[in-house]
Amino acid sequence: MTISRFVSTYAHDVxxxxxxxxxxxxxxxxxxxxxxxxxxxxxxxxxxxxxxxxPSEVLDAAxxxxxxxxxxxxxxxxxxxxxxxxxxxxxxxxxxxxxxDTEVLITAGATEALAGALLGTLEPGDEVVVFxxxxxxxxxxIALAGARIVPVLLRPTPEGYRFxxxxxxxxxxxxxxxxxxxxxxxxxxxxFTAEEMHQIATLAIEHDLMVITDEVYEHLIFDGRQHLxxxxxxxxxxxxxxxxxxxxxxxxTGWKIGWISGPQPMVKAAMSAKQFLTYVNGxxxxxxxxxxxxxxxxxxxxxxxxxxxxxxxxxxGLHGAGFTVYPSEATYFTTVxxxxxxxxxxxxxxxLELPHRIGVVAVPNQVFYVEPAHGRNLVRFACCKxxxxxxxxxxxxxxxxx
Ligand code: PMP
Ligand code: GLN
Numbered sequence: 001m002t003i004s005r006f007v008s009t010y011a012h013d014v015x016x017x018x019x020x021x022x023x024x025x026x027x028x029x030x031x032x033x034x035x036x037x038x039x040x041x042x043x044x045x046x047x048x049x050x051x052x053x054x055p056s057e058v059l060d061a062a063x064x065x066x067x068x069x070x071x072x073x074x075x076x077x078x079x080x081x082x083x084x085x086x087x088x089x090x091x092x093x094x095x096x097x098x099x100x101d102t103e104v105l106i107t108a109g110a111t112e113a114l115a116g117a118l119l120g121t122l123e124p125g126d127e128v129v130v131f132x133x134x135x136x137x138x139x140x141x142i143a144l145a146g147a148r149i150v151p152v153l154l155r156p157t158p159e160g161y162r163f164x165x166x167x168x169x170x171x172x173x174x175x176x177x178x179x180x181x182x183x184x185x186x187x188x189x190x191x192f193t194a195e196e197m198h199q200i201a202t203l204a205i206e207h208d209l210m211v212i213t214d215e216v217y218e219h220l221i222f223d224g225r226q227h228l229x230x231x232x233x234x235x236x237x238x239x240x241x242x243x244x245x246x247x248x249x250x251x252x253t254g255w256k257i258g259w260i261s262g263p264q265p266m267v268k269a270a271m272s273a274k275q276f277l278t279y280v281n282g283x284x285x286x287x288x289x290x291x292x293x294x295x296x297x298x299x300x301x302x303x304x305x306x307x308x309x310x311x312x313x314x315x316x317g318l319h320g321a322g323f324t325v326y327p328s329e330a331t332y333f334t335t336v337x338x339x340x341x342x343x344x345x346x347x348x349x350x351x352l353e354l355p356h357r358i359g360v361v362a363v364p365n366q367v368f369y370v371e372p373a374h375g376r377n378l379v380r381f382a383c384c385k386x387x388x389x390x391x392x393x394x395x396x397x398x399x400x401x402x
Contacts, residue, residue, distance in 0.1 A: 040355040054251035065284035078106020085290035108281040109256035110245040116274030126177035133368030184217035189328030310383040317394025332384040345377035358396040
């Protein structure tokens with residue numbers, strides 16, 4: 001039910017309270033499809049959240065923090081030990097040096113980091129170049145900032161999703177303020193190649209743009225591929241805000257502990273907005289996240305190995321069902337074209353019917369596009385579930401081929 005319908009049932013002369021900025025966005029697809037999964041008792045391969053707990057050291061640290069009284073507002077920037085742990089993590093994995101006192105900010109998940117970064121750096125009328133499809137909060141936050149989104153299409157190919165460098169160049173104009181990048185990428189499972197990253201960096205430098213880079217899937221990369229953080233490219237450190245969070249890496253999506261790092265003026269701009277969004281959050285989860293970030297390499301390696309196994313199981317099922325399956329190089333997600341199974345290529349209708357047909361929930365990709373027609377035939381499945389759950393979903397999916 002939309003807000004406007006809700007209001008009109010109560011008072012016909014009350015004006016719709018919803019701001020025009022947000023009206024186009026409706027209810028997030030994740031809420032809608034997870035509710036449908038519960039309603040139909042389906043296996044939820046829609047919203048990306050793991051169905052197992054994270055490492056016990058991390059969980060225990062949160063319990064200890066609650067029991068030892070770390071239950072009041074933490075400092076505005078986040079507790080110093082977590083800021084240090086983020087800086088150590090960036091150095092350990094990516095060779096990025098950060099001052100934890102001025103170049104790191106703890107946020108309520110990557111979602112608030114994105115909101116803070118966009119609201120803190122954009123003027124009304126600015127333009128932001130974003131690859132589509134994109135995580136759904138990007139469009140809404142850019143709209144809230146009064147800025148304009150300029151999409152550049154990622155097209156599915158048998159080798160993965162690709163953009164046309166000429167289209168990227170053409171998207172940048174006199175009003176462009178930033179490029180908002182997400183690698184590894186949701187929903188496509190794409191890892192931007194070194195060549196693509198350099199193309200983006202070259203344009204950012206040439207046009208003096210900021211880059212806001214969402215790297216929440218930095219550790220979920222398969223088949224020996226490497227994550228290349230934007231801020232490590234020549235000339236990019238001073239113009240890049242890097243965003244990540246612990247939700248995916250430590251199976252704690254409900255804790256909403258995220259972080260931003262980058263040059264002090266950019267972090268400060270994000271902080272200026274963030275302080276009026278939540279101010280702070282998650283006091284006892286902050287020390288626990290510091291424990292997670294300092295876990296040994298074996299943890300990060302087993303995370304990838306387990307997820308790659310789940311991806312492979314899911315892929316077998318998707319191929320068996322008869323979809324056109326695009327490669328998933330990273331993240332929880334695999335995208336498919338439904339056209340072989342549904343001649344009209346209507347991914348939304350397909351996803352709304354699927355739970356009733358076979359008890360599986362997926363997400364229609366069209367909601368991740370500025371121009372929904374670009375992703376009309378594409379659907380996203382998440383593999384971040386226990387192997388037996390994926391196998392049960394696969395058993396149901398392959399019946400679609402009959
Ligand atoms: N960015 C991307 C690309 C995501 O997929 C998600 C959600 N999983 C987020 C940001 C939000 O992360 P968080 O749950 O930490 O707010
Ligand atoms: N990031 C997760 C996804 O893309 C869930 C995000 C959410 O529920 N807002 O599925």
